[in-house]
Amino acid sequence: MGRLSLVIAVALLIIAPGYGELLRMRVSQREEEQWLRWVIPLPKSVRIKAKVQVSPTDVRIRLRDGAGELERSALNELIALFKAKAGVDPSHGSGAFEVLMGVCDAQGMLMGLTIPGAVDLKNLPNSEQAYVIRPIRANRIALTAIDERGVYYSAKTFQQLIEAQFDDDKVTIPLVDVTDWPDIAERGEWGGSATRDIEWFAERKLNLVEAHASLKFDENGKGVATISEDLLKRARLHAVKVVPIIMHLDYLRSTGILERHPEVKGVGERARAPAGGNPIALCFSKPKTVEILADWLSSLAGYEGITDINVWLSEYDGQCECDDCKRSAQKGITQHVLEVQAVGRALQIVRRKHPHIRVRVLLTQGSYPVNDKVLSAAVQSGVQVSYYCGGGRERSSYNSSREPMIYPLLANYAANGNWLGVYPQLTASYAVVCPWSAPQFVKFRMTEFVEKGLQSVCAYVVPDNRLHDFNVTSMAEWSWNAHGRTEREFATAWAMRHKLKDPDSVAEWAVLLGPVGWDIYGAGRGASPFLSSLRNAVRSIATYAKPKLGEGIWRYFKSLKQMNRNLAICERALVIAKRLEAPALITETLVIQGYTKMAKALFITANLVASADLSKERNRLKLQRAMCEIAEAGIQTVRALEDWERATGSPIRAKRFRRTLRITEQIVADVAEALACFGIRDPSRLYRRHRIGYWSSDEFGGRTRMQLQWEITDYITTSGRYQVEFEYTHGRNGLPILRVALAASPKGRTVKPTELSVDKHSGFAGAENRGNIYVVNLANYNPDLRYFIIADIRTHHPRMEWYG
Numbered sequence: 001m002g003r004l005s006l007v008i009a010v011a012l013l014i015i016a017p018g019y020g021e022l023l024r025m026r027v028s029q030r031e032e033e034q035w036l037r038w039v040i041p042l043p044k045s046v047r048i049k050a051k052v053q054v055s056p057t058d059v060r061i062r063l064r065d066g067a068g069e070l071e072r073s074a075l076n077e078l079i080a081l082f083k084a085k086a087g088v089d090p091s092h093g094s095g096a097f098e099v100l101m102g103v104c105d106a107q108g109m110l111m112g113l114t115i116p117g118a119v120d121l122k123n124l125p126n127s128e129q130a131y132v133i134r135p136i137r138a139n140r141i142a143l144t145a146i147d148e149r150g151v152y153y154s155a156k157t158f159q160q161l162i163e164a165q166f167d168d169d170k171v172t173i174p175l176v177d178v179t180d181w182p183d184i185a186e187r188g189e190w191g192g193s194a195t196r197d198i199e200w201f202a203e204r205k206l207n208l209v210e211a212h213a214s215l216k217f218d219e220n221g222k223g224v225a226t227i228s229e230d231l232l233k234r235a236r237l238h239a240v241k242v243v244p245i246i247m248h249l250d251y252l253r254s255t256g257i258l259e260r261h262p263e264v265k266g267v268g269e270r271a272r273a274p275a276g277g278n279p280i281a282l283c284f285s286k287p288k289t290v291e292i293l294a295d296w297l298s299s300l301a302g303y304e305g306i307t308d309i310n311v312w313l314s315e316y317d318g319q320c321e322c323d324d325c326k327r328s329a330q331k332g333i334t335q336h337v338l339e340v341q342a343v344g345r346a347l348q349i350v351r352r353k354h355p356h357i358r359v360r361v362l363l364t365q366g367s368y369p370v371n372d373k374v375l376s377a378a379v380q381s382g383v384q385v386s387y388y389c390g391g392g393r394e395r396s397s398y399n400s401s402r403e404p405m406i407y408p409l410l411a412n413y414a415a416n417g418n419w420l421g422v423y424p425q426l427t428a429s430y431a432v433v434c435p436w437s438a439p440q441f442v443k444f445r446m447t448e449f450v451e452k453g454l455q456s457v458c459a460y461v462v463p464d465n466r467l468h469d470f471n472v473t474s475m476a477e478w479s480w481n482a483h484g485r486t487e488r489e490f491a492t493a494w495a496m497r498h499k500l501k502d503p504d505s506v507a508e509w510a511v512l513l514g515p516v517g518w519d520i521y522g523a524g525r526g527a528s529p530f531l532s533s534l535r536n537a538v539r540s541i542a543t544y545a546k547p548k549l550g551e552g553i554w555r556y557f558k559s560l561k562q563m564n565r566n567l568a569i570c571e572r573a574l575v576i577a578k579r580l581e582a583p584a585l586i587t588e589t590l591v592i593q594g595y596t597k598m599a600k601a602l603f604i605t606a607n608l609v610a611s612a613d614l615s616k617e618r619n620r621l622k623l624q625r626a627m628c629e630i631a632e633a634g635i636q637t638v639r640a641l642e643d644w645e646r647a648t649g650s651p652i653r654a655k656r657f658r659r660t661l662r663i664t665e666q667i668v669a670d671v672a673e674a675l676a677c678f679g680i681r682d683p684s685r686l687y688r689r690h691r692i693g694y695w696s697s698d699e700f701g702g703r704t705r706m707q708l709q710w711e712i713t714d715y716i717t718t719s720g721r722y723q724v725e726f727e728y729t730h731g732r733n734g735l736p737i738l739r740v741a742l743a744a745s746p747k748g749r750t751v752k753p754t755e756l757s758v759d760k761h762s763g764f765a766g767a768e769n770r771g772n773i774y775v776v777n778l779a780n781y782n783p784d785l786r787y788f789i790i791a792d793i794r795t796h797h798p799r800m801e802w803y804g
Contacts, residue, residue: 022096024050024138027174035174037496037503039160040473041205041480042489043180050175052097052138056086059171060093064102064111070148071102073237074155081159085166097139097173099158103151104144113142117179121146129153129207129239130181138175152239153180153205160497184449186241186421186456187479189472193464195231200465202238204476209235210310210458213244215255215296223295227303236305243308243458244300246293248364249339250279250314257282257292264289268321273366281318284338285325293346301354310386311343312362313374336367337377344381360384360421365391365527375413385413386421386456392526397423398430398460400441400530401522402556406452414453421456422449426471428521429529430460433657435588435644436521437470438514439487446478463654470494470510487511501580509585513573516566517592520599523555530595531663537602538667540610542674547606553599563600570596587644594637598667601629605671614678624680627671631684634668638688653768658727665689689725690715692789695735705738705794709753712787719781724774724789726765734766738792740774744785753788 027035032048039046059082063075075091078099082090090099104110108119117132124130131145131154143154157178165172188194188201188208195211213225227244235242250273258265258280265271266281273279282289293311300309319325319335328338340361347359361383367374368389378385387410389396395407405424406414414420424445428436449457457479465472470491477490485493488507495506524530533553540547549557557563570593577585605626612619638661645652665688672682693710716722722742728734739760743753756778763771778787 022138037493041477042484043178045179047177048174054097056088058094058096059090060095061090061099068148074152100142110144124181126185133178135175149239182480184479189459192461198234210243217260223292225296225299246311248312248315266320270319273316273318283320284342294349297350301357308358315364316366340377384419388423390527396527398425398527426459432529436517440514442474447482450482509576519556520595523553538670546610583647587640590640597633708791716787726772728765737763741790742776743788
């Protein structure tokens with residue numbers, strides 16, 4: 001197990017002066033291995049030689065005099081654990097066993113005791129987070145570090161080691177010997193649920209949240225930036241660094257900058273990039289632009305605990321064409337280089353008042369062609385750099401491919417001692433929401449970042465960390481200790497901490513299925529999600545193009561045999577998941593299996609269309625079988641995604657999840673349309689979603705309540721249960737829904753439809769959906785009737801705006 005050190009100790013008795021006997025019991029190698037499964041991430045050096053058992057009432061936790069806020073927070077969390085498990089407050093225990101906590105002095109002493117190894121912590125990488133845990137005889141253990149952050153992490157490790165050791169009136173305490181420090185200094189996220197998950201992060205020793213600041217102007221036109229003080233306080237109490245974000249510099253329109261300071265608006269057509277949200281490059285040759293940046297940076301630097309700020313460079317390649325910017329461009333100083341230089345000048349202004357502040361800039365797909373010049377400007381300007389690249393770049397940071405992310409230019413930059421961070425995705429795609437527990441993928445990414453000397457990993461996980469717990473926790477594991485656990489060992493520890501039945505079988509499931517998902521989810525090029533690759537496969541069918549293994553959705557497949565092998569692995573993984581009775585594992589397996597089936601059937605279909613003589617019945621039968629396989633795989637995948645949503649325990653309200661369902665269904669529909677000319681039938685048409693209509697605020701006409709009606713006769717061909725889903729597309733406000741009815745009227749007659757089935761409950765379709773799915777039943781289908789969906793909807797105000 002990586003760097004795990006094992007020592008077998010002989011059982012003996014230790015007399016704790018004044019408190020009677022404490023039995024020091026030997027810990028076997030097997031017991032140590034089991035015990036350490038409770039700790040994530042695995043410490044760099046850890047030994048459990050022995051253990052003692054005491055009553056929780058005999059444990060006293062002592063904190064050094066003059067302890068800081070974070071040390072007190074660590075103490076409070078340990079006290080909370082004892083209260084929850086044993087109903088006692090260990091700050092008032094008898095002291096038969098003592099836990100000493102706090103920052104040691106320069107000589108490595110804590111409360112008058114010399115703690116072995118403490119004085120050497122200053123020589124370790126990321127020493128402010130390093131710590132030691134040392135047993136002192138059988139009745140005392142010390143948790144210490146040279147910085148409060150290290151003390152906090154020592155307490156987290158100790159807490160994980162004992163949380164499962166409370167039994168009746170005893171707690172078993174390991175006499176553990178730990179020296180530990182992280183490989184990467186900053187480990188965390190931006191976006192998604194990051195700002196909600198401070199405490200959740202801290203449990204995993206994740207310590208970074210980057211969050212957008214609010215950027216405005218006061219009545220005098222001076223830039224003002226704010227960030228949640230509650231967020232900052234929660235972060236301080238959990239050893240989490242908050243780095244405020246100044247949004248992409250070509251997307252500052254919403255701050256009011258163009259109205260308050262029109263002179264900074266970029267000049268010329270090239271200042272406007274053809275992209276969503278109407279980005280516009282600003283003029284960074286103007287002193288006013290630097291002044292505004294300095295105002296915002298200074299506002300943020302004034303908050304307690306803020307040491308670093310991230311300025312996102314323009315996302316696109318817009319270029320101000322004023323005379324000054326043109327002259328700079330002729331010298332090779334393009335828009336993104338000017339932006340970095342402006343950030344550097346603003347930083348110099350801010351440091352007159354806030355000398356502690358550091359600023360980093362975020363690279364983008366817009367800066368990608370000139371990143372060499374941007375990096376040079378960053379060094380000269382005294383700013384740090386984080387790597388992000390979206391768009392169609394092969395080296396996009398928002399991809400899940402099997403290729404390295406940090407390309408040579410960046411690797412050399414970091415190797416020369418420069419500070420470098422990265423913005424990777426940890427999921428199947430930033431644009432798609434589906435399950436993937438991938439220890440091989442995350443270990444590959446984190447190991448690359450560690451070995452190339454990166455200082456910060458700021459991942460993007462959407463829409464919520466709870467949906468991707470495995471991958472986020474594995475980031476915590478391998479960004480702290482890249483060369484500790486194997487993939488299987490980590491998966492076992494993860495399952496143990498989640499109290500899943502048979503952790504070893506969970507690990508077998510994860511190790512089996514992770515690479516199969518990687519073959520599919522890693523197929524997207526650049527930042528394009530794998531679903532785009534599936535859609536491109538459909539286009540090849542429609543254009544009779546011969547498919548090629550090693551390209552598109554088949555990027556990581558060398559043969560059909562490999563696809564069949566992956567499907568066989570899915571079957572093995574499914575057997576394990578069902579034996580474990582774990583709905584989340586079952587549904588994830590079915591999703592990955594479904595997408596793999598689709599990839600295989602699309603390859604067979606494209607081959608037949610491109611190469612076979614479809615005038616022959618036997619070839620058309622092969623094509624029909626392939627269509628049936630695509631349809632079956634699509635149904636399996638969508639149902640498994642919906643079951644996964646239910647397995648998470650709460651609705652996935654993100655629009656990206658609904659889009660994932662819709663695109664998966666549309667792929668099947670598009671294949672059916674492409675094959676219809678060959679007489680191929682779509683067997684899944686009845687089971688897919690169909691868009692039956694739209695709504696907009698214009699239809700209310702000043703009313704606050706109305707009824708909408710859509711005919712669905714073409715989609716009703718049998719009795720059964722039908723689902724109606726409302727999907728908000730854009731606008732300022734969502735749609736409140738009161739009830740939905742299925743109604744019918746005779747064909748050829750103009751009469752009011754009669755309601756056959758009603759689902760009445762309050763629903764809402766918006767940025768976050770609530771109860772937006774309605775179910776109606778058709779008991780007896782009649783082909784002589786027309787069928788309708790009738791929806792009663794309302795608004796709080798007739799001037800509200802929404803569309804869907």
